[in-house]
Amino acid sequence: MNISLLKKVCEIAGAPGFEKRIRDLVLEELQGLADEVSVDNLGNVLAIKKSKKSEKNKKVMVAAHMDEIGFIVTHIEEGGFLRFHTLGGFDPKTLTAQRVIVHGKKDLVGVMGSKPIHVMSSEEKTKLPKTTDFFIDMGMSKSEVEMHIKVGDPITRDRELIEMGDCVNCKSIDNRVAVFILIETLRQLKDPAYDVYATFTVQEEVGLRGANVAAHSINPDFGIALDTTIAYDVPGAAAHEKITELGKGTAIKIMDAMTICDYRMVAFMKQTATQHHIPWQAEILTAGGTDTAGVQRMGKQGSIAGAISIPTRHLHQVIEMAHKADIQASIDLLKVCLEKMDQYDWQH
Structure with a gap:
C-alpha cells in the first residue's frame, strides 16, 4: 500500500469551500490515469475512464469527497x-x-x-x-x-498520519482515505464495464453540495459513493451499536439516514465480494449521510446507487483510525465491481 501517498492526501488542508490544495494534489496524481480530467465551476474534479466496450454506453459515477471538517x-x-x-x-x-x-x-x-x-x-x-x-x-x-x-x-x-499496528491514524481519514482509494483504483482499472466518472467532490461535510451538482451534470445510470463509516468496536459498545468493526473487511452500505441504497446494487456488491473472496461486512448507519444521497437522486432519472464504506474509529476527531486490510479490500471491491457491472442482471 502506498502509505506515502495516503499520508500526503490525509495531511493536506482542504476545509469545505477551500479545497484548492487537496484538489491540486488530486489533479497531479490523476495524470495519465484517465481519458479526460476536468474541474467544474463548484470545484469538483471529474476524471473519466472510458470503457473499451463501445456498445456499452452507460455511465457509472464514483464519488469521494475531498473536503475535511x-x-x-x-x-x-x-x-x-x-x-x-x-x-x-x-x-x-x-x-x-x-x-x-x-x-x-x-x-x-x-x-x-x-x-x-x-x-x-x-x-x-x-x-x-x-x-x-x-x-x-x-x-x-x-x-x-x-x-x-x-x-x-x-x-x-493539525495532526500527522502515523501507522499503528495494522492501522493508520490521522485527522481527516474522513474522507481522504476514499480519495486515496479512488486514485489507486483508477491506477489499477484497465477495462471497466461502463464509462467510469470518478468524481472528487467538494463541500460534502456541509450538505453534499458538490455531489449534488456533479450528479446533476453527469446524470449517471449507476452510482457508488466512497466514504468512511463508524466502527464502534471499542470497550463499552454493545454488539448492536457497533455499525462496523476494524479488520473485518470493507463495508457495503445498506442504508444511512439520508439514503436507502438500491437493493440491486447491494446484492451486486455482496455477490461480487463473495465471488472474489473480498472480506466485507454490512453497514446500516442510523444517523448521518454521505454523497450516496446526491449520486442516487440528483441525476435526471436517478441512479442505481450504493456505497462502499471504510470502517473508521473515532470519526470527526483528530485520531481517526482505519485498518489497512479494510482499505485494501475497498480498493479490491471497487475495482472488480467496475469491471463486472455489465455481467449482472439489473432487471430483477
Missing part, C-alpha cells in the same frame, strides 16, 4: 485571539487542547483555548462544552495577527 475565522479579538465558526459537524469536547492551522497570507499554527478548569464554577465543570466556549490563541498581538489573518480565512486541524 474545519473552521472559518469570524472575528479577531483584542489580544489576537480568534473566534471561529465550524465547517462541518463537531463534537465540541474534541476541540480541547488541539492545535490548528490558520490559512491566511501564510499558514500559522494556533491552539484551541477555553476557560481554565481552575477558575470554573462547579456548574461550569459539569456541563458539556459548546463550540462557542473555545477561541484560538495565536500567541501574537492583534496587530501581528491582522498582518496575516482576516475574517473568512479557513482553519484546519
Whole structure:
C-alpha cells in the first residue's frame, strides 16, 4: 500500500469551500490515469475512464469527497485571539487542547483555548462544552495577527498520519482515505464495464453540495459513493451499536439516514465480494449521510446507487483510525465491481 501517498492526501488542508490544495494534489496524481480530467465551476474534479466496450454506453459515477471538517475565522479579538465558526459537524469536547492551522497570507499554527478548569464554577465543570466556549490563541498581538489573518480565512486541524499496528491514524481519514482509494483504483482499472466518472467532490461535510451538482451534470445510470463509516468496536459498545468493526473487511452500505441504497446494487456488491473472496461486512448507519444521497437522486432519472464504506474509529476527531486490510479490500471491491457491472442482471 502506498502509505506515502495516503499520508500526503490525509495531511493536506482542504476545509469545505477551500479545497484548492487537496484538489491540486488530486489533479497531479490523476495524470495519465484517465481519458479526460476536468474541474467544474463548484470545484469538483471529474476524471473519466472510458470503457473499451463501445456498445456499452452507460455511465457509472464514483464519488469521494475531498473536503475535511474545519473552521472559518469570524472575528479577531483584542489580544489576537480568534473566534471561529465550524465547517462541518463537531463534537465540541474534541476541540480541547488541539492545535490548528490558520490559512491566511501564510499558514500559522494556533491552539484551541477555553476557560481554565481552575477558575470554573462547579456548574461550569459539569456541563458539556459548546463550540462557542473555545477561541484560538495565536500567541501574537492583534496587530501581528491582522498582518496575516482576516475574517473568512479557513482553519484546519493539525495532526500527522502515523501507522499503528495494522492501522493508520490521522485527522481527516474522513474522507481522504476514499480519495486515496479512488486514485489507486483508477491506477489499477484497465477495462471497466461502463464509462467510469470518478468524481472528487467538494463541500460534502456541509450538505453534499458538490455531489449534488456533479450528479446533476453527469446524470449517471449507476452510482457508488466512497466514504468512511463508524466502527464502534471499542470497550463499552454493545454488539448492536457497533455499525462496523476494524479488520473485518470493507463495508457495503445498506442504508444511512439520508439514503436507502438500491437493493440491486447491494446484492451486486455482496455477490461480487463473495465471488472474489473480498472480506466485507454490512453497514446500516442510523444517523448521518454521505454523497450516496446526491449520486442516487440528483441525476435526471436517478441512479442505481450504493456505497462502499471504510470502517473508521473515532470519526470527526483528530485520531481517526482505519485498518489497512479494510482499505485494501475497498480498493479490491471497487475495482472488480467496475469491471463486472455489465455481467449482472439489473432487471430483477
